Amino acid sequence: MTVRNLDVLMRPASLGVIGPNRFGDKAKSILFDRIAASGFPGDKIACAVDGEIPDGFLRSDTIDGLAAAPELAVLLAGSETPARDLEALADKGTKAVILMATGFDAWDHDTRSKMVKTASACGIRVVGPGSLGVISPHAKLDVSLSAHSAAPGDLALVSRSGAVVNAMLAWGAAHHVGFSGVVSLGQKTDISVGDMLDWFANDYRTRAILLHLESISNPGLFMSAARAPARSKPVIVLRSGAYGHRREEFLTESARLATPDAAYDAAFQRAGLLRVRDLDEMFDAAETVSRFKPGFGRRLAIVGNGHSLANVASDRLQARGGQMAKPSAESREKLTQFLRPAAANANPFVLDNDAPPEHFSHTIAALMADKQTDGVLVVIAPNAFISTAETVTAIAETAKKTRRASMKKKPVTVVLADEDPALRQLLEEAGVPCYRTPSEAVRGFMHLVRYAEGQKLLMRTPPSLPAGFTPAAVRARTVIERCLIAGRNWLDPTSVRILLSAYGIPVMESIVVTDGAEAEIAAHRLATGTRRFAIKIASPDIPFHSDVDGVWLDLPSPAAVADATEKMLERMATEHPDKRIDGVVVQPMLDARHAHELVGGITDDPVFGPLIVLGGVVSEGVIDLAVDLPPLDLNLARLLLQRADISHVLAGSRHSAAIDPEAIAHLLVRLSQIAIDFPEIRDLDLDPIVIESGRIVVLDARVAIGPVDRSRHKLGHPRLTIRPYPQEWERNITLKDGRPVFLRPIRPEDEVLYDDFFAEVSDEDMRLRFFAPIKEFTHAFLARLTQIDYARAMAFIALDGNTGQLLGVVRLHADADHDTGEYAVLIRSPLKGLGLGWVLMKQIIEYARADGIKVINGEVLHENGGMLAICEALGFSVRTSEDDRSIAKVTLEVTPDEDASPVPQLEKVG
Known part of the structure; x- marks a missing residue:
């Protein structure tokens, strides 16, 4: 996963359409019309395309005949020639290719595999096959077969489905909504959802991302990519196929209950994505969430000039988990003069049917200023006694004024049944989302709530060990490994109890027996405080005891336990001779009448x-x-x-x-x-x-x-989608001047440490680190430094052991294949010469070794002699960059260590 050459895909300097055309004249005509209508300013080339070609296109019969290939090429040929065409285009300088289709386009596995290998070897990025195309309105680029084009705007749309792209473009045209980019991915052989999320995350023209998908092939990479844009802009996701194929046999109740779509739901929440269930809801979410920054709660004040519609909104709000705001006594006092008698003390706040526009204005302003209100919903019931136009104008002006006067820009939304487009445009220009029904408006507000809560989840980096909790992990691992060595797929009951007890999970005492005599002895041992017992069959081949009548309850005595055990074992041998039977589990009965x-x-x-x-x-x-x-x-x-x-x-x-x-x-x-x-x-x-x-x-x-495959990641759990905070990499060291230093992985909350840190980094050191002077440290800039995904990157910070001040930081970003990583390091300028830079570099190298990264790369200005000296001492090779002779490229081949683990405690530097 990489953004390499995606700028060429979205903002090419030149464009080519490469034949032969297998789609027919209509598709060709649509494509060329789209290109012409977009006003693409760069060179346009038509190669091996039969028939009439619009003016403005250079023509060539073959790719080899091109003087220079286009940066972006659209291939109209079928699956017979893609690998050959990619090689020829790459030789001419093409950087990105779109493999288009008019509908579903199925390529066999071998053809796709050959095409992907060729593209990778040539360095070409590929969209498709089966793509409807790409639209980049700000670059005046439309290479698509879509039913509608897209106006310039700030919503990005990424979808596998051409049908969804067409539906969203139709909605945008009807609602005068523009897009910063539209990408139909097709079969995602190369460019993926994650790639486009990465690209749009850093696109300043994109305010929100609309994402449609059906499945995720690499969840770790998807989560990494999704969390990056979600930290700075809304990502609204629609998943289709939620009730598709699901396995019918389950080994445990947990597996049966956890549907595949529930897993997607959990992943979207943890990634900070806002999930919607249909296109209507996606439109609503885009209308609301993209207008307001997160940070507000669930408390909504509802204002209306009619009880019934306002109460409909109230009912929907509470049904969806929202809360009716309870303004302060002071605010309610201000409202009294504008509302119906006795209405000022209750939410919804209902005005008279003929309330003048200023009553709406004063009511909204008072509620927006109230600290116990997170947003205001205005439900306008048109009638013969008010001017809807004047009321809407007053609401729009009030919303703008209150936002200008407040640091916290609370949302104001409106329900307006009137279809007058001029009124809706007035609210649109004022930044006030407008809905046709109370239910839609409440759904929009709850999108804001869910988005804000998702941002909080996104910021959390749970530790790999909870504070104050020390499990007996070695004991638990011993029983698991023993069962694996024995070839078992299930832990035996005794091992299960050892595992759970090692982690402080209370388990009912039990004893495994193999015959009636042992069962009677076990029952006597367990008889303290109970007079009744239960027995259960113990078998690795029987997932659910009840399926074979393998649970007997309410046995009144040890003798009854002995008798029941013999009968159960005999019946199992007769009725289920193919099942392995470990014995019978004897337990005391719990009085569960009130449990x-x-x-x-x-x-x-x-x-x-x-x-x-x-x-x-x-x-x-x-x-x-x-x-x-x-x-x-x-x-x-x-x-x-x-x-x-x-x-x-x-x-x-x-x-x-x-x-x-x-x-x-x-x-x-x-x-x-x-x-x-x-x-x-x-x-x-x-x-x-x-x-x-x-x-x-x-x-x-x-x-x-079951056994574990650690071929990709040596550290931690190879199947974890979200890497935990790696507490095991925390270290205490002492610098040459005796200063205690605490080394640990970075966390999102460390952003607050950077202002003080940068204050003691000289302008020259900042230039040497970033290759340019840095004068402004925005939240977005600092968030990229502190909110990392441990699956893709690692950063260690050095904190003063006495003051907690940030002293230095080193980071390593791995490539998509997790083979190579690029490092960067920065320390406070006054601390040079104390060995901190050396320690940070050693730490990141040891981490790379433990995580299976093979090569560490870096770029250092030649004038940065101190950094180059450290690199050479650590074994890096140094060579001058071919692109910029002022830059040295440093490379370290990381020595593999089969037994790599977190480095031992560091005591002293120097």
Whole structure:
């Protein structure tokens, strides 16, 4: 995944259409009409295209006959010649190619594979095959077969589907909405969703990104790419095919409950993306979210000149999880004179049917100034007693004035049934989203809420170990490895108990027995405080005990346990001779008359890897169910609890005590830690988790295991979609002057340290680091430095052990294949000569070695002798850049270490 040559795709200096044309005259005519209408200013070439060609195109019969190939080429040929054409174009200097189609375009695997290899070897970027084309309005570029063109604007659209592109362009034309870019990806053989997200993230013309997809082939790269733009601009995603093919057999209850689409939902939330369910909702979200910065809450004030419509909005708001704002007494006092009698004390705030425009203005202004209100929705009910035009004008002016007067630009939205386009245009120019129904308006406001909450999730980098929690990981790993060596796919019941106990998850005491005599002895040992027992069959071949009548309850005595055990073993041998039987699990019975039950666990999603699952036992499918991606911290676990909607369990009842939600949140965090620590775990089922008399205990648990493929990433869990904060790389060192220094990976919250840090970096050192003078440090600039994705990059910061000040930073960005990485380092200018730069470089090299990166590259100005000296001492080769002789290219071949692990504690420098 890379943005290499995507600037050529979106802003080429020259354009070519390459035949032969397999689509017919109509498609050719549409394409050339689009190019002509766009007013593309660069050179235009038509090569091997039969028939009439518009004026302004240079013509050639063959690619070899071109004096110079276009930067961007559109191939109209079929699947027979793409590899050959790509080679010929690359030799002439082409940088990007679009493989177009009028509809679905199926290429066989071998043809696509050959084309991809050729493109990679030639350095050409490819859109398609099966692409409807690319539109870049600001560059006056339209090379598409779309039904509509696109006006210049600030929305980017990326879609695999040509049908979705056509629908969105039609909506844009109808609503006078422009685009910064439109890309139809087709089959995504080269340029992917992630590539385009990366590109639009850094495109200053793009205010929001609209994304349509059906599936994700590389979730780690997708999440990395999605999180980057989502930090600075809204990314609205529509996924189709949510109810497509799903496996029908499941090994655990957690796997059965966690639908593939629930996994996508969790991933989108953690990436900070705003998910919508249909095109209408995508339009609404684009209308609202792209206008306002996130940061507001759920408290909405509703203003209207009619009770019924305002109450419809109120009902929809609360049904969607919003909150009715409760303005202060002072604000309500201001409202009294404008509202109907007794209406000032209640939200919705209802004006008279014939309320003059200034009453709307004063009411909106008072609510916008109120600190307990996060936004205002105005529901206009047109009638014969008011001038709708004057009312809309007053609302638009008030919205503009209140935004100018306030640092926090709260949203004002309007419901207007009137279809007059002039009124809607007036609100549009004032930056006020306008909807036709209360339901649409509330949905738009809740998009803002979800987007703001998504931004908070995006900022979280949970630690790989929760604070104050030290599991007995070595003990747990021992039992897992022992079972793997024995060729088992499931942990035996004793090993399951050891694993869960090692992570502080309470499990009902149990004993595995192999005959009735052992069962009776076990029952006597477990008889403390109970008079009844349960037995369950223990078999790696029986995922669900109830399928084979493998659970017997309410056994009244040890003798009854012995008898039942013998009967169960005999029946299993007779009815299921093909099943491996490890024995029978004996447990004391829990008095569950007033208990509540949950299901929780870990399941391995085929796309996103480990998922944490929580739901009620009453749930079927997705009812009362929530999933999330590890790692989880307590805040993320609490949010997972909220989404699972198990408040009825937590509240208790007349016969059972309420449950502290923190206890379940801690259990979820511990499950997350198990998922992080043991990639060998494929599924882990806690079914059920019983909550009784204020305590939590797991009655039954199963754990499926398998070997791990570490061919790509040596560090951590190779199947984790989101890398946790790598706490294991924290270090304490001492500089030559005796100063204590704390080295650790960077976090998003470290942005606040940079102003003070840059104040003690000289202008010359800044120039040597960034190759140009840097005078302004914007939030976007600092966010790129601090909000990194550990799957793609690493940055270590050095903090003063006494003051906490930022002293220096080193970073490494890996390429898409995770083979090479580029480093950069910067320290406070007064600290030169104390060995800090050396320590930071050693740290990043050791990290690269442990993570499997083979080559570290860097660029250093030749005049930066200190940095070059460090590089040479560390074994880097140094050569002058062919492109700029003032720059030295430094390269280190990282020595592989099969046993690489985090470096040992560093004590002293020098």
